[in-house]
Amino acid sequence: MINYINCSIVRFEDVYNAFQMGFSDYFLKMEMPIETFQAKFFGPEGNQLDKSYIAYDDVNPVGLILGGIRNYENIRTLRCGTLCVHPDYRDQGIAKELYKYHKQIALENNCKQMFLEVMVVNNKAINFYKKLGYEIIYNLNYYRYHQGNSIDFKLDSSIKVQEITFEDVKALSVYLADIHINWQNSLDYIELLDNLTYYGVYDGTKLVGALCISLQGNIYIVWTKPSYRHKHIAASMIATATRKLNLSELSISLTNNASLINFLLKHNFKKQELAQYEMYLPL
Template structure:
């Protein structure tokens, strides 16, 4: 008999087992320890046990949906942080039952929209989400540069690069309110990560550009004041990060930004094979 429970009612190792088996045949290998799973999915990803549900066949974990709530771009949002079903139990309505509980959680907590990301090519999942009322709103692209040391420039003495703290970079929020930033790159997500450093470029008029990057080369945020673009400031920040941590490659992801895409391609970044859709269900009732 299949039953559904809130994740607060089961041990974390049961949730982890559901995650493991649900993604055992996934198109991208998700091989992580229970410690890493908990730290990531209930850390920066923003999922909470009280907003997540698990499906059980007797005592056997066969599916899980993780959820997290926050005010995202001014709208109280419930995000599906992951959904996975045991391969032997797919096609029996378990995903829809988990999503019914997920949606009910959103309604009970006054959320105005549901949100998720899905990998392009995962047609079965995409059709499920469309059937549940989700619509694709943004395309999320991934780019990488395999030779970071080749990105070099020198702005001269008119500009200074300084390390910033999380609070200072968060003050930029009013300047980027008209720019859509994906969930895993926004300030709320970044401040929960370890190993991420923030850098600012200062000129005569003050702060004119910033970057947040992990020591492994993952770039989470890159912004240049519109009045100072096309002057090599973005390139300088990338070069600065590459020289400091010497990563094997640089990686960046972002939704629907033709200007940023053109800039990266000019520097030698290549589009990765993986891409995602950002899908929304709004309003929810």
């Protein structure tokens, strides 16, 4: 008999083991130490133990659904951080049962929507979520820039780029409110990350350009005020960051945003094969 228990009252090692076994045959390598798993999935990713459920066969963890609630784009949202089942226990209704508990959490916490990401090549999972009522809303793509041993973004000497703080970037939320930003690039997400650097461009006292980038070259936010676009501000911020951080490659993830995609392609970013769908279920 399979039992379903809230993750807040079980050993964390069982949560970790359920994840490891559930993804043991996944086409992407998901192996990681328990410390990394805890820091990543219960840190910036926003999963919460009391919003997550685990399935047991006797004392053995055989399935897991992680969940976390945030006001995502001003909508109270329950995100599914992962759903996995041990290979030997699939096609027995465990995933569907875990989802029932997941949805109940959303309803009990007055969420207005449920949300998840899924690999575009994972047709089985996509069809499973569609049967539950989820719909594909956004494409989430990944781009990478690599130019030998150095990055040749050109710095416009007339543009003064300076380091700013997360609070400066956070103040831009009023401008970002109507722009869809994927979960991993949201302000709530990056606020919990370490080793990020922020750059900005001012016109007088007004911040008209901002860049959030990691020490490894992952870009989380690159933004220019609409009336200041096509004036080399974004390129100059990236040029400054690559020189100061001594970067040899850059990466960025984003959903359907023609303006930003055109900017990336113009500057020789290459679209990667890895891609996801963002799926939503309104409540």
